[in-house]
Amino acid sequence: MKTFLIxxxxxxxxxxxxxxxxxxxxxxxxxxxxxxxxSSLVTRxxxxxxxxxxxxxxxxxxPDNTQLSFAFIDADTVSYYGTLRKDKVFTTVKNSDAVFxxxxxxxxxxxxxxxxxxxxxxxxxxxxxxxxxDIPLNKIKKEGKSITLKMLSNHTSGLPRLPSGMMMSSIMxxxxxxxxxxxxxxxxxxxxxxxxxxxxxTSMEYSNLGAGLLGDILxxxxxxxxxxxxxxxxxxxxxxxxxxxIPEKVAEKTIDGLTAKGTIAQPWTKQTLHGAGGVLSNxxxxxxxxxxxxxxxxxxxxxxxxxxxxxxxMSVSLGWHIITSKTGDELYxxxxxxxxxxxxxxxxxxNKKGVIILSNINxxxxxxxxxxxxxxxxxGMQP
Numbered sequence: 001m002k003t004f005l006i007x008x009x010x011x012x013x014x015x016x017x018x019x020x021x022x023x024x025x026x027x028x029x030x031x032x033x034x035x036x037x038x039s040s041l042v043t044r045x046x047x048x049x050x051x052x053x054x055x056x057x058x059x060x061x062x063p064d065n066t067q068l069s070f071a072f073i074d075a076d077t078v079s080y081y082g083t084l085r086k087d088k089v090f091t092t093v094k095n096s097d098a099v100f101x102x103x104x105x106x107x108x109x110x111x112x113x114x115x116x117x118x119x120x121x122x123x124x125x126x127x128x129x130x131x132x133x134d135i136p137l138n139k140i141k142k143e144g145k146s147i148t149l150k151m152l153s154n155h156t157s158g159l160p161r162l163p164s165g166m167m168m169s170s171i172m173x174x175x176x177x178x179x180x181x182x183x184x185x186x187x188x189x190x191x192x193x194x195x196x197x198x199x200x201x202t203s204m205e206y207s208n209l210g211a212g213l214l215g216d217i218l219x220x221x222x223x224x225x226x227x228x229x230x231x232x233x234x235x236x237x238x239x240x241x242x243x244x245x246i247p248e249k250v251a252e253k254t255i256d257g258l259t260a261k262g263t264i265a266q267p268w269t270k271q272t273l274h275g276a277g278g279v280l281s282n283x284x285x286x287x288x289x290x291x292x293x294x295x296x297x298x299x300x301x302x303x304x305x306x307x308x309x310x311x312x313x314m315s316v317s318l319g320w321h322i323i324t325s326k327t328g329d330e331l332y333x334x335x336x337x338x339x340x341x342x343x344x345x346x347x348x349x350x351n352k353k354g355v356i357i358l359s360n361i362n363x364x365x366x367x368x369x370x371x372x373x374x375x376x377x378x379x380g381m382q383p
Contacts, residue, residue, distance in 0.1 A: 032260050032366060036060045040091045046072060046079035051378055055083060056090060058374040061367045063262025064088065066360060067255050069095045071283035072378070073347075073354035075294065078287045096284050099242055099254040100358040101267060102343045103277045103336025105286075107211045109230055110275035111153045111319025113218050115303035116233050123221065125150040132217045135187055139195035147200045152214035154307045154316045156203065158196025159210045163189040176339060178270045186272045204310045208276040211319075215275015226274040238292050240285035245278050254280060257340015260364040265340030277338055286345065286356045293332070294352040304332060304349065325381060335372055337363035344375035355379045 039056045043049055051072075059068060062085060070081040082095035117123045123132070128146040130137050140147040142158060151157040165185060170177035190213075198205070219226045227245040235243045242250055247267065257265040270278055293300050306322060309315045315322040320332040329350050336343040342361045347354040355378045361368060 034061050037085050037088050037090045040089050042092050044081055047081045054377050058370040062361055065262055068359040069098055069283045071287045071356040073287055073290050075352045097282055099250045099280050099282045101338050101341040102279050102281050103338035105334050105336040105343050105345055106277045106279040108319045108334050109234055110211055110215045112234055112303055113229055114153050115318050116299045119299050119302055132221055135191055137190050137194055138192055142196045142199045145200045151200050152210040153318045155206050156201050156308050157210045158198040158200045159207045161207055163209050164193055165189055175266045176268050178268055183272045204308055212273025212276035238288045240288055243281040243285045250280055255360050258360045258362050260362040268339035283356050283358055290347055290354045293349055342371050344372050346375050346379050
């Protein structure tokens with residue numbers, strides 16, 4: 001008994017040390033000196049002073065070396081704009097070909113893959129996910145309702161945001177929280193611990209686990225990697241030549257991510273759950289994908305069909321958040337945040353307009369929420 005208590009005490013002490021370390025890590029990360037920039041931003045064709053002023057208003061407090069890349073889409077016309085902060089001054093730069101990690105906008109592509117599989121009768125959206133798994137899942141039902149592929153895509157699976165056990169992996173490497181979470185650890189969770197917190201299909205709660213698992217399932221069905229799938233079925237189709245899951249392919253064009261204080265951040269890497277985030281791209285490529293959504297496209301049209309209504313103002317399709325504007329238009333939105341980068345993408349397919357923002361802003365910066373506000377402002381909406 002005494003030995004047991006000693007062992008238990010040791011584990012508790014290690015846990016406390018780890019939690020204290022994590023607390024001081026984030027506490028230190030939030031000690032950020034805000035030094036507003038001055039503006040030397042200039043207008044460009046189709047980028048008027050009002051847009052320039054909005055860009056500066058929402059980004060002036062981000063640190064030196066902050067870079068943002070914008071695409072303004074009007075039907076087939078795309079206007080690019082870029083900003084860079086150096087020596088406390090924001091200037092206009094050309095960076096439409098610069099590559100950034102896009103974070104959770106990857107989830108849109110994961111659901112594009114699902115739509116493609118469904119259109120080609122390779123899967124049934126309403127099939128229980130156990131049908132596509134090589135390992136037995138612990139629990140995919142709650143009150144008789146099973147988790148389906150559609151539910152993984154539209155965040156109604158009832159699964160938690162992250163698998164239990166990932167917190168310890170995050171503590172071991174807070175600068176790269178997914179890096180230590182292996183396929184073996186995920187399989188153990190799926191077999192022994194996985195279960196929906198809520199009745200599947202009845203409510204919406206954002207789940208990186210669900211979207212990541214969906215990407216793994218589609219890769220498993222096709223016997224290909226996630227990278228091979230997105231290249232063959234999306235990036236090649238829309239001529240997105242700078243989009244990839246493999247950083248080495250675009251290293252020369254990739255902008256360094258930043259910490260909240262403005263130092264270079266370590267990019268996040270994954271061993272599994274690739275469909276939740278991990279794609280690198282630029283605004284030129286994402287504009288091609290956006291324009292494809294404005295035209296007749298069987299897969300993309302199917303993907304945008306509403307699958308669940310959260311409330312009168314917000315619904316979800318396969319991978320897209322659908323926001324109803326005051327004028328009644330349905331806007332398709334997704335954003336992303338990963339190690340040293342943030343992104344925001346908003347499309348109005350009825351009016352064929354869109355705004356895309358990629359950046360090396362860190363989500364721990366106190367003004368990080370300004371990126372989405374800026375995206376909606378540039379679309380002409382109140383943030």
